[in-house]
Amino acid sequence: KSVVAIVGRPNVGKSTIFNRLVGERISIVEDTPGVTRDRIYADAEWLNHSFNLIDTGGIDLSDEPLLVQVREQAEVAINEADVIIFLVNGRDGITGADEEVAKLLFKSNKPVILAVNKVDNFEMHELLYEFYSLGMGQPFPISGTHGLGLGDMLDEVVKHFPTDREDDLDEERIYFSLIGRPNVGKSSLVNAMLGEERVIVSDMAGTTKDAIDTSFSRDDWDFTIIDTAGMRKRGKIYENTEKYSQLRALKAIERSSVVLVVIDADTGIIEQDKKIAGYAHEAGKAIVIVVNKWDTVEKEQDSMKKFEQEVRKHFQFLSYAPVVFLSAMTKKRIHTLLPEVIRAAENHSKRVQTNLLNEVIEDSLAINPAPSIKGQKLKILYATQVSIKPPTFVVFVNDPTLMHFTYERFLENRIREAFGFDGTPIKIFARRRN
Numbered sequence: 001k002s003v004v005a006i007v008g009r010p011n012v013g014k015s016t017i018f019n020r021l022v023g024e025r026i027s028i029v030e031d032t033p034g035v036t037r038d039r040i041y042a043d044a045e046w047l048n049h050s051f052n053l054i055d056t057g058g059i060d061l062s063d064e065p066l067l068v069q070v071r072e073q074a075e076v077a078i079n080e081a082d083v084i085i086f087l088v089n090g091r092d093g094i095t096g097a098d099e100e101v102a103k104l105l106f107k108s109n110k111p112v113i114l115a116v117n118k119v120d121n122f123e124m125h126e127l128l129y130e131f132y133s134l135g136m137g138q139p140f141p142i143s144g145t146h147g148l149g150l151g152d153m154l155d156e157v158v159k160h161f162p163t164d165r166e167d168d169l170d171e172e173r174i175y176f177s178l179i180g181r182p183n184v185g186k187s188s189l190v191n192a193m194l195g196e197e198r199v200i201v202s203d204m205a206g207t208t209k210d211a212i213d214t215s216f217s218r219d220d221w222d223f224t225i226i227d228t229a230g231m232r233k234r235g236k237i238y239e240n241t242e243k244y245s246q247l248r249a250l251k252a253i254e255r256s257s258v259v260l261v262v263i264d265a266d267t268g269i270i271e272q273d274k275k276i277a278g279y280a281h282e283a284g285k286a287i288v289i290v291v292n293k294w295d296t297v298e299k300e301q302d303s304m305k306k307f308e309q310e311v312r313k314h315f316q317f318l319s320y321a322p323v324v325f326l327s328a329m330t331k332k333r334i335h336t337l338l339p340e341v342i343r344a345a346e347n348h349s350k351r352v353q354t355n356l357l358n359e360v361i362e363d364s365l366a367i368n369p370a371p372s373i374k375g376q377k378l379k380i381l382y383a384t385q386v387s388i389k390p391p392t393f394v395v396f397v398n399d400p401t402l403m404h405f406t407y408e409r410f411l412e413n414r415i416r417e418a419f420g421f422d423g424t425p426i427k428i429f430a431r432r433r434n
């Protein structure tokens with residue numbers, strides 16, 4: 001995860017900005033001097049980047065002289081952060097302490113975004129000019145108390161994030177993992193997919209505690225199964241490490257594009273299955289639901305359809321995920337799995353054309369006009385896809401608070417239907433644009 005630090009001399013509004021970015025008031029802003037704030041470190045999210053945010057102002061150095069304070073705080077930011085938000089106060093102009101911070105940041109060679117706070121309206125933009133002289137490039141006008149300008153500033157911040165590990169991976173290759181509670185048949189399924197020979201190799205490798213990757217090719221596709229330790233071999237050693245299995249599953253999910261959520265047709269769906277599936281969904285991964293041990297089910301009319309209804313009822317949040325029925329033991333229907341994995345992976349990294357996207361938005365507006373809240377009407381200006389894995393869209397609107405979640409859901413469904421996003425979650429963000 002990337003780390004972003006906010007630095008600046010005291011009273012430029014660091015904690016106000018910090019709280020705004022984190023989305024809740026978690027650090028105490030007090031007028032009383034010497035109040036130690038309870039948190040200076042928090043998770044924040046922008047578009048589909050999640051990052052850690054540090055408020056260096058929360059490090060209590062109030063007994064120190066001003067210049068020592070700002071130096072210490074800049075030091076922390078330089079050591080810890082990938083990107084630094086350098087905050088100044090637009091109403092005060094440049095002070096000596098600002099220049100001191102600028103000097104240290106300049107030497108660090110870290111990406112620095114200069115944010116000018118307390119620019120509460122457009123008329124105040126002329127305050128920005130003098131800040132060019134800090135040598136930090138274009139200053140971003142923001143208002144912590146009014147929550148203005150933060151989006152444009154964050155757009156710039158995330159541009160400087162070091163490339164995620166995922167991007168370094170082979171783009172063509174499909175990385176997937178299998179998750180599910182013990183005994184649903186994950187290891188049997190891996191073995192069934194890979195064939196006998198591989199199992200021997202994996203058994204030896206299975207004694208290490210970290211994830212084991214197994215690569216194979218089928219038709220024109222390259223796959224890597226990200227395995228979690230103990231998946232294929234069981235014994236005392238793994239029982240002892242059971243408490244780490246959740247952590248390992250999370251790590252495997254993180255490195256995957258597609259996650260196979262394996263459930264057991266024999267025992268049916270239980271609460272734990274839902275929890276496990278929830279991890280993959282929240283991570284924004286493509287998902288295929290695999291109903292294993294289908295051989296144990298007495299076949300009657302529509303038994304597959306009935307079981308699928310059961311799956312849909314329990315995994316409502318996975319409405320986009322296809323369901324595959326198979327038996328790892330008899331290998332029946334096992335050939336239906338990889339095509340679904342491929343389809344989900346393709347949709348997960350699909351980009352749609354902006355003009356087509358906006359046609360879909362226009363059609364949607366015609367069918368179901370945007371809602372009004374308290375006499376204020378939501379206006380949608382245009383939409384654009386900002387990233388993939390999962391496909392993420394920004395809809396520019398007059399006022400994001402007017403975007404009701406039911407309307408957002410409606411737009412999501414329209415986009416899904418129009419472009420075919422089976423197997424992958426998609427994300428939509430409403431952003432203000434006047």
Ligand code: GDP
Nearest residue numbers: 182183184185186187188231292293327328329
């Ligand atoms: P894991 O803990 O999820 O990796 O589960 P395993 O692959 O070790 O399987 C647990 C048990 O279920 C083993 O006894 C397997 O033989 C059995 N099993 C796995 N797949 C199937 C299947 O498709 N049908 C039946 N009847 N049993 C299965």
